[in-house]
Amino acid sequence: MNLDFSQIVPYIPFMLEGIWVTLKFVFFAIILGSILGTLLALFKIGSVKPLRWFADAYTSIFRGTPLILQLMIIYYSIPQLTGYDISPFLSAILAFGLNSSAYISEIIRAGIQAVDKGQLEAAQALGVPYSAMMKDIILPQALKNILPALMNEFITLTKESAIVSTIGYLDLMRRAQVVGADLFRNFEPLLFVGLIYWCLVMGLTVIGRMVERRLKLSD
């Protein structure tokens, strides 16, 4: 057996820095995906037909093509078409945010439709305007039901974030590769960042459970 973890010790700070780099863009991607996903979900259940078509077409495109392809297209085509030299960081946020908004919109749509229709009628009968009703009555109840599915999506996003290493963004994954190339040993650094990914996901899981418990307060 040829395993020697002592060799990666000098590189540990370098790899740990990747946590921050990964989390930074995952955080913004989740924010972007959630806002956009909510909007798309509202389009899908709304009565304005062109918006509905747009949201459906959007979902179909972003769910129907590989994420890595979307990432490449954004990273390479924007400089080619506009001359703007987009950074890997921004490309990553855009690709992951746009992609996950398609999935999130489906989750939220299902969540909204699962809220008892009586809630909507009660709010309408009280003369509450549509936007306030969605924000204060329907979405909070939908959120409670879809939280596990939503956490699932965030976990997937966190793990899949590793593919930004393909456009040279110095995330956890890329750092493991750099260290591997430096040492001519790949297994140890890969195992090391693997452990870090697992810890990140466990952290997310714990946060999800905490939020779930808070939302259950009214039961």
Add this chain to the structure above:
Amino acid sequence: MIDVQALSKKFGNNLVLSDITTSIQKGEVVAIIGPSGSGKSTFLRCLNLLETPSSGTIEINGKNLTSSKKEIHKIRQQIGMVFQHFHLFPHMTVRENLMYAPMKAKGVKKYDAEEKAHQLLERVGLAQKADAYPNSLSGGQKQRVAIARALAMEPELMLFDEPTSALDPEMVKEVLEVMKDLAKSGMTMLVVTHEMGFAREVADRVLFLDHGVLVEEGEPESFFKHPTSERARDFLDKVL
């Protein structure tokens, strides 16, 4: 106060309400009765446009409902509605349930909304439940909160859609008591109900619907004693 002219409602090809014409005066308590599937609830729901009428007109205080869709929020604010299944907002406390709509829809100040909520909860005998969540209440308590929630908007008219049908028998009375109180205070009320005792005792007028047709209307005394139509007689034979 309410003037309904030739109101019809279709669900697909199914005619649920056919050509209903009636009017309701301010302060009147009207019981709407009839067999299930007769269109009672649909009629009630048309009055605040939870259902859109297929034809006919509804005027409330001289305002045509069907032609003022833009103002529907404003009109609905004057019409309180109580549902069979309560539809309280489960993620809000009882107090928040009462404060939400006045603050959001009418711009009432938080302090005033809280004051009002407190008064109303006192009135329906649930002041001690202000901080409870709806799921911890009994059916009767939920319905009393729902009535208080509707009253918090200070409506001119209250619609009750089978308010006691989903309740355990021992809880019916507490809800009916609140409704009787409300009737005594001069509130205009339309009540879809299977509680014949309540209709007889509290209502000023009874509307009898069958198969979407307003078959008969009259004072409770004469209606229950001497229904003129065959269908009303049949119905009363079955339920009384």
